[in-house]
Amino acid sequence: MTARLDSDRKTISVEEKLTFRNETGQPLNEIVFNDWNNAFSTKDSPLGRRFSDEFIKSFHLAKEKERGSSQNLKITFADGSEAIWKRPEGSPDLIILQLPNKLSPGQSLDVSITFDSKIPSAKFTRYGYTDDGNYQLRDWLITPARFENGDFLRYNNQNLDDISNGFSDYEIDLSIPENLDLVCDLDVIKNSPGTYRLNGKNRNSFGLYIGDRSKFNLFTNDNINIENGIDGRKVTDIQKALIVDKISKFVTERIGDLPRGKIMVSEEDYARNPVYGLNQLPGFLAPFSDAYLYELKFLKTYLHNFLQQGLKLDQRKDNWIFDGYQVYLMMEYMEEFYPQGKMMGNIASLKLLKSFHLVNLNFNEQYAYYYMLMARRNLDQPIGFSKDRLIKFNEQIAGKYRAGLSFKYLDDYLGNETVPKSIKEFYTQASVNTSSRAAFENKLTTDSGKNLDWFFDTIIDSRDIIDYTFEDVEKTTDSISVKVKNRTGTTVPIPVFGVKGHNIVYKQWIDNIATDTIIKFPRNGAEKIVINYQNEVPEFNMRNNWKSLKNFPSLNRPLKFNFMKDLEDPFYNQVMYVPSFEYNLYDGIALGLRFHNKTLLEKPFTFDVSPSFGLKSKTLVGSGSVAYNQYFRNSRWYNARYSLSGNYFHYAPDALYYKINPMLILRRRETDFRENRKETLLIRDVIVHREATNYVIDDADQNENYNVFNLRYSNAYMEAIKTLNFQGDFQVSKNFGKVSGEVIYRHLFLNNRQLNLRLFAGAFLYNDTTNDFFSFALDRPTDYLFDYNYYGRSESSGLFSQQLILSEGGFKSMLQPAFANRWITTANASFNIWNWIELYGDAGFVKNKGFNPKFVYDSGVRLNLVTDYFELYFPVYSNLGWEVGQPNYGEKIRFIVTIDPKTLISLFTRKWL
Numbered sequence: 001m002t003a004r005l006d007s008d009r010k011t012i013s014v015e016e017k018l019t020f021r022n023e024t025g026q027p028l029n030e031i032v033f034n035d036w037n038n039a040f041s042t043k044d045s046p047l048g049r050r051f052s053d054e055f056i057k058s059f060h061l062a063k064e065k066e067r068g069s070s071q072n073l074k075i076t077f078a079d080g081s082e083a084i085w086k087r088p089e090g091s092p093d094l095i096i097l098q099l100p101n102k103l104s105p106g107q108s109l110d111v112s113i114t115f116d117s118k119i120p121s122a123k124f125t126r127y128g129y130t131d132d133g134n135y136q137l138r139d140w141l142i143t144p145a146r147f148e149n150g151d152f153l154r155y156n157n158q159n160l161d162d163i164s165n166g167f168s169d170y171e172i173d174l175s176i177p178e179n180l181d182l183v184c185d186l187d188v189i190k191n192s193p194g195t196y197r198l199n200g201k202n203r204n205s206f207g208l209y210i211g212d213r214s215k216f217n218l219f220t221n222d223n224i225n226i227e228n229g230i231d232g233r234k235v236t237d238i239q240k241a242l243i244v245d246k247i248s249k250f251v252t253e254r255i256g257d258l259p260r261g262k263i264m265v266s267e268e269d270y271a272r273n274p275v276y277g278l279n280q281l282p283g284f285l286a287p288f289s290d291a292y293l294y295e296l297k298f299l300k301t302y303l304h305n306f307l308q309q310g311l312k313l314d315q316r317k318d319n320w321i322f323d324g325y326q327v328y329l330m331m332e333y334m335e336e337f338y339p340q341g342k343m344m345g346n347i348a349s350l351k352l353l354k355s356f357h358l359v360n361l362n363f364n365e366q367y368a369y370y371y372m373l374m375a376r377r378n379l380d381q382p383i384g385f386s387k388d389r390l391i392k393f394n395e396q397i398a399g400k401y402r403a404g405l406s407f408k409y410l411d412d413y414l415g416n417e418t419v420p421k422s423i424k425e426f427y428t429q430a431s432v433n434t435s436s437r438a439a440f441e442n443k444l445t446t447d448s449g450k451n452l453d454w455f456f457d458t459i460i461d462s463r464d465i466i467d468y469t470f471e472d473v474e475k476t477t478d479s480i481s482v483k484v485k486n487r488t489g490t491t492v493p494i495p496v497f498g499v500k501g502h503n504i505v506y507k508q509w510i511d512n513i514a515t516d517t518i519i520k521f522p523r524n525g526a527e528k529i530v531i532n533y534q535n536e537v538p539e540f541n542m543r544n545n546w547k548s549l550k551n552f553p554s555l556n557r558p559l560k561f562n563f564m565k566d567l568e569d570p571f572y573n574q575v576m577y578v579p580s581f582e583y584n585l586y587d588g589i590a591l592g593l594r595f596h597n598k599t600l601l602e603k604p605f606t607f608d609v610s611p612s613f614g615l616k617s618k619t620l621v622g623s624g625s626v627a628y629n630q631y632f633r634n635s636r637w638y639n640a641r642y643s644l645s646g647n648y649f650h651y652a653p654d655a656l657y658y659k660i661n662p663m664l665i666l667r668r669r670e671t672d673f674r675e676n677r678k679e680t681l682l683i684r685d686v687i688v689h690r691e692a693t694n695y696v697i698d699d700a701d702q703n704e705n706y707n708v709f710n711l712r713y714s715n716a717y718m719e720a721i722k723t724l725n726f727q728g729d730f731q732v733s734k735n736f737g738k739v740s741g742e743v744i745y746r747h748l749f750l751n752n753r754q755l756n757l758r759l760f761a762g763a764f765l766y767n768d769t770t771n772d773f774f775s776f777a778l779d780r781p782t783d784y785l786f787d788y789n790y791y792g793r794s795e796s797s798g799l800f801s802q803q804l805i806l807s808e809g810g811f812k813s814m815l816q817p818a819f820a821n822r823w824i825t826t827a828n829a830s831f832n833i834w835n836w837i838e839l840y841g842d843a844g845f846v847k848n849k850g851f852n853p854k855f856v857y858d859s860g861v862r863l864n865l866v867t868d869y870f871e872l873y874f875p876v877y878s879n880l881g882w883e884v885g886q887p888n889y890g891e892k893i894r895f896i897v898t899i900d901p902k903t904l905i906s907l908f909t910r911k912w913l
Helices: 036-041 046-053 237-255 267-272 290-310 319-337 345-349 363-375 392-414 418-430 437-448 453-460 901-912
Strands: 002-006 011-021 028-034 069-077 084-086 094-103 108-118 135-138 168-175 181-184 187-192 195-203 207-211 217-220 225-229 262-266 468-475 479-486 494-500 503-510 517-522 528-531 546-548 559-563 573-584 588-596 605-614 619-631 637-652 655-669 677-690 705-718 722-732 736-748 754-767 823-834 837-847 854-866 870-878 894-897
Touching (some): 036 046, 094 108, 225 237, 237 290, 237 319, 262 267, 290 319, 319 392, 363 392, 392 453, 479 494
Parallel strands (some): 002 168, 559 573
Antiparallel strands (some): 002 011, 135 207, 168 195, 181 207, 479 517, 494 503, 494 528, 528 546, 588 605, 605 619, 637 655, 655 677, 705 722, 754 823
8 A cells, every 4th residue: 555645635645455365255246345534524424423413513513624535536456447336325434346256265356446535633533633733543544344244344433443344464655744753553664754664464453643753652561562642741751661561561461462562552542531530530639640640541541452453353243342351451450559549549538528438439449330320320231232332421431341340240250260361361362363252252151160141141231230138137146047139130149248347257159049038148246248248240229238237226227427419338328418509589599408318329219308598588498309210121111200399489579489299200212222312201280389479460369379280291302413302281270271382493404504493382271360370471481380490580670581481482572462361373493694693583373362363473683602501682673673773672682591500410411321
């Protein structure tokens, strides 16, 4: 191959001469090539759709020059004849080459391929060209796909770093501008300034860096050459050398040599898959030394790249084996060199924080908690799934950690160094010859001498949860007889411990506990008997694993109060307390103390009570709730939440309200968790009592005490490119019954223009009310159900009356009639003209008793700074005429501002789930 980089055009001109030898064992009519760089050529490629699924807009909004492609592609055979090739529909990153004659097993075929590889911006995947003129490249060539099980693997580029090429020998003559340097994990010979010869044998892929050479340091020892580009500006060269040497020797000792003898590790590689948790801590805390951070970064990235180069497995389908190796070896490394290491580093030494379980957690214990974040939300997936089926958090964090924990679990159970020995020997085999999951399973099973079906079928290929507990206990001075209960029916080995103080007096593995079973254990002075004390098994619930053996009454887990919030501690019953802050115009700032039992992990039963004192109203106010979450593991209706909540605040300067709300919420999802479609069914009874007030003039007392039965169904599909939501609502009360429906549609077009449409229609089934308190609102709902976070809900003038809740009519101008006591239909639309500046328009009909339907409309400019969270609306023209030139225009401007922390958090977490 000859290749020449044009740094002005961000393009590499390539001429490939490829010899393909048929080693498939069957005749071939076609050859499939991976052209993953061409995945960047269109916004609706599988890569583009994945970006959209994960709410990443940068690719869709990118300029043409920022996106990559393979241009001027031409394929010819050795006799000079032009080849027939095509790209499968919907797969611009694959090429199918039709062969003029069948290629028999053992025969070879020469093919010439010329093309221009237009390099994408690195801002999408961290691979590509950077703003400072450097290039970090991977998978930019056209290469034959891997052949397996009778066909070529036809995997699309989905930004998963898992290309499956056929293993090839490379010989590349590369020309680059003389002011740039080159770093590669192939063997490099510099022929002259700007020209290089690259060689590699039996390679699936390779990394290439072109730019400032000072970002990399070449490290060499007896086993390997390492081009190290991990950023460590605050770490001395001597420290780096010692760290790299220690890690490379550890990896070589545990799994073997890298067949090619050279590897490249870059900061971009680390940034794609950082050590989660370290990158979440604020820098000013400085919980880890610079050298320690550098060591962890290099360890994780080196293992990732080492395994990708060494294991000849299908990196998409068998990803759990790669993940298991990586995380298991990271855990082994920490146990060997930092056995007392804490997840929060030096923060654990602060006496002020000693009571927090999160602070005291050992470094390796964190992996189980990250997995449980998903399991407790019923979002975990089998780690045996192919990589493209996993949601982002599972693919990068929870599933990866679960795989490592599974290796560790099996190691603890089998003992005798069976797992370390097996994975090292398998690596030796799989680094030389193409291998598979079946070969890995066979290796573990053969070496253990045991039936490991439970491990592969349950731990790897299912999302069955594990939960064991104790029931009846009979004890003597010498022995304990206890009933072990299998709460989920998932049968796997489980360890039982006898504990005295913080010391383990015995440990025993028990097998085949499929139903309630009475087992006898030695006493040995134990004060407690504990299941899974060291968290070796990925168990769903460890809070029920304890039984006290003391003679006097004792809680199995004592009560513990924590300030703010903490990680779930299975050793204690936790109650959190935290200062609370609420604000509305009438109570002013309401300060209080909130008590709850919500930890960082979801749990079935939760309570949350927040008594507060309004500094302005001089009144005790607040809110509270109790809830029970029931998860259904094998149903599309995956969650039922039963709750009872209440609020007590001022709704006017001189009047309080309370709301009691018993509620059931049912949630439904697709069987494919990556589908961004969710359905919700809400059933509730809203009971409201409002004190009478002269501030809000009503001509009937029916507005003060009422209850409304509400049935609401929503079906929402959301991604960065398209949103389609439907909501139907049914309400019935003593004096009225009503039904309404809402449809919201958003679409981001290929030209980066966004269209927003909303349709709303509502009608009363009956209406015996005498005012508009329960009527449909055109621009400002009265919120008689107290669902919305109005800052000044009873205001009819001033800044707080301009707060916009995009509900019911959804108008921005304040028109008359402002309410409809018979029916209403409206349409709201907006279209961006530049970035977040949009034009909006609303139109509809309002029908009131005794009046003909009235047509209403408005229009203006919308500043869509953060959709649904921070928006401004400037009315221009409506039924009122040109509003811009009318008096007091500032009072017509409407705003959406979200300051509720819980709502804001959803903005940052949706791309992971």
